[in-house]
Amino acid sequence: MTDQKNDNSEQGILWEVFVQAKPGLAHKHSGSLHATDAEMALKSARDVYTRRSEGVSIWVVPATEITATTEGDSDSFFDPADDKVYRHPTFYTVPEGVKYL
């Protein structure tokens, strides 16, 4: 409760939940939930997002702490990459048996 003093919602603030499915893999966004503090967010994330053995590690982040691109950024951020096929490693043969590439 000390974490978020400016919270005026009865449900707490919004947290984004990232779950790692196996050791070595990246944490992936699973969804979000409401909690009043980080410890509560972590426990709720465990109960809501990993009760069917989906994960081995959880990150929770206050949604307000995430800085995101906006739709208006799209033209300058992403379009320039469209016509640069040479940036894709398509000129290599990927050895068999390589996972998670």
Next chain:
Amino acid sequence: MTEEKALYNYLIRLGDNALILGQRLGEWCGHAHQLESDIALTNVALDQIGQARLLLSEAANLQGEGKSEDHLAFHRDEQDFRNNLLVEMENGDFGQTITRQFLFDVYQYHLLKAFCKSENDFLKAFAEKSIKEVTYHRSLSRDWMVRLGDGTENSHQKMQDAINLLWQYTGELFEMDESDEVLMEAGIVPDLSEIKSIWDKEVKTVIDEATLAIPDTRGFMATGARKKGEHTEYMGYILSEMQYLPRSMPDAKW
């Protein structure tokens, strides 16, 4: 009393605690103040039901009359149940449920920890599996005790009311009888008075941290009630809801 009979009695006691608490927590399904808590409480309920299944199956095996866990859960009457009165207590508000859960979680955790050293193979294996679940339950309810006790004026008062109501049912958790003595002699179960001193210390630490107070209770409810199969007024309602379907349709299957 033979060791086998004592173990049967003990397993029924543990199994009934898990079953009735699981049933009580299940009542929260769809009713908690937010989805997160709803799922958290019903997760704990399912863990308790899972434990009840293991315990009552083993009790049915020991009994050797060809009965199943379901028979023990659904076809015994109120006076045959041996759970502690604490687990029958009403859910009340969320704070009251959390308080009941916390008082029981600390008890169950230390009991399971002791069973991990049991001479009985079943009880040892059961404890090693279940203690992981109960470690989480205990951490969850501890957090909420502190969060609500040391929260707003309103939440603090509700938590204090819950402790004042439930405290008188905690003494019964540590009552021992002949079954305890037979099994303690064989190194199968712990002396509950030892569990009580650990429980007292841990519960007090958390209640202090939650800025709450242990009530000045002069006596505890229901001394020796379990031996006679006596329950609170709530038990009949719990059983009628839990047992209605299997009793009215005995061969019903999923």
